[in-house]
Amino acid sequence: MSEIGPPTAGGKVLWHFTMSLDGFVAGPGHRMDWMAGTSFRPGLIQEYVATTGAILCGRSGWDGIIDDKRPYGGEWEGPIFVLTHHPEDAAPAEGVTFLDCDAAEAVRTGLEAAAGKNLEVFSPTIGRQLLERGLIDEIDLHVAPVLLGDGIRLFDNPGGAPVALRRAAAADPAATVDVRYLPVR
Numbered sequence: 001m002s003e004i005g006p007p008t009a010g011g012k013v014l015w016h017f018t019m020s021l022d023g024f025v026a027g028p029g030h031r032m033d034w035m036a037g038t039s040f041r042p043g044l045i046q047e048y049v050a051t052t053g054a055i056l057c058g059r060s061g062w063d064g065i066i067d068d069k070r071p072y073g074g075e076w077e078g079p080i081f082v083l084t085h086h087p088e089d090a091a092p093a094e095g096v097t098f099l100d101c102d103a104a105e106a107v108r109t110g111l112e113a114a115a116g117k118n119l120e121v122f123s124p125t126i127g128r129q130l131l132e133r134g135l136i137d138e139i140d141l142h143v144a145p146v147l148l149g150d151g152i153r154l155f156d157n158p159g160g161a162p163v164a165l166r167r168a169a170a171a172d173p174a175a176t177v178d179v180r181y182l183p184v185r
């Protein structure tokens with residue numbers, strides 16, 4: 001069951017992740033094996049494939065990709081932009097542009113390439129920079145039934161101020177979300 005409905009394409013900047021219940025989007029060392037066994041609502045992947053026009057990620061996430069694996073299990077095709085301070089040592093890959101520029105400029109480039117569809121930001125570090133500058137339109141999360149305890153957090157900002165959010169498509173946008181999980185024995 002989903003309360004938020006399918007994503008819509010409208011030239012938005014989406015910070016989009018599958019996240020552990022305790023707020024991690026990757027395990028230690030960028031491990032993603034914790035996602036094995038997680039299932040998604042039927043049609044969810046296809047909806048994001050249809051509404052995504054371009055992807056922006058960071059160099060660590062890109063370098064961690066094994067065997068040139070593409071987003072959405074290879075179902076999505078489109079331009080990928082990778083932010084890095086040293087594009088000169090990146091291995092060229094089809095459809096991938098390495099950018100060394102300001103994060104806001106990377107968003108402008110990505111949105112232009114997305115041609116009216118959404119730009120998905122697949123990076124906690126870049127998302128944080130964009131959030132600070134008011135450049136994230138939506139945060140789309142799929143909370144997986146797992147606790148990681150360590151790894152890369154969606155939002156790591158020690159010493160920072162809380163960032164207020166409102167929940168999309170909710171009668172009370174300030175209401176908490178109630179969930180109940182049972183440990184697997």
Ligand SMILES: NC(=O)c1ccc[n+]([C@@H]2O[C@H](COP(=O)([O-])OP(=O)(O)OC[C@H]3O[C@@H](n4cnc5c(N)ncnc54)[C@H](OP(=O)(O)O)[C@@H]3O)[C@@H](O)[C@H]2O)c1
Pocket residue numbers: 016017018019025026029030031032057058059060061062064083084085086099100101102103122123124125126129152
């Ligand atoms: N759970 C999910 O759904 C999901 C989806 C996508 C990705 N992920 C995971 O998310 C993790 C991403 O990790 P991360 O956020 O720590 O790293 P990241 O953003 O992928 O990479 C950080 C690097 O990006 C570059 N960078 C960031 N901002 C920059 C800027 N303004 N200008 C130039 N370069 C910039 C820098 O590269 P240089 O050091 O080269 O300068 C920086 O070291 C990966 O483990 C990935 O697997 C999870």
